[in-house]
Amino acid sequence: TQLLEQSPQFLSIQEGENLTVYCNSSSVFSSLQWYRQEPGEGPVLLVTVVTGGEVKKLKRLTFQFGDARKDSSLHITAAQPGDTGLYLCAGAYGSGYALNFGKGTSLLVTP
């Protein structure tokens, strides 16, 4: 199993602030996904990135895949309380069937 590290583990911010969450691996990803999970629910897919250097935007969320495809970041602009949740990155390596998940970043946005 490949090790996939997320940072920070916890983040508590005020509404309107910006934040960035990081996901790193020592190995090259075939593709990488970001998920958001709310308490008591399953993770929901936000985005998939495949190409090194790729940037994708989803409203106030910006996802970036590193040029070497070993790291990714999620940036949230002007965070809102509705952004509160657990953010998980998950990477696929080679042609394997399964994903490896990071332990997640727990985000709390207070009004």
Added chain:
Amino acid sequence: DVKVTQSSRYLVKRTGEKVFLECVQDMDHENMFWYRQDPGLGLRLIYFSYDVKMKEKGDIPEGYSVSREKKERFSLILESASTNQTSMYLCASRGQGSKYEQFFGPGTRLTVL
């Protein structure tokens, strides 16, 4: 939209009981997965299946078995539940050409007393 459903949201069982967790997906996906999620440990893969009657061990298969008799259904079985199997269990499915995007069910919170 892909829909993955799990048989129970909450389940309480006693040590030594046999426990069945069922997962059904409605998108004709070939691949299905069972994870458990624990605080500080993240999601860990228990078993996955890439076709009917086919199964592969994940990272933590000990104490679990699975069954996939039909394409849409993937069952996780705890032969003799133990307290260390208290956890959130998540089922997921993925189509063959979907670049590894997995779709998750709502989870089953299992407590073993």
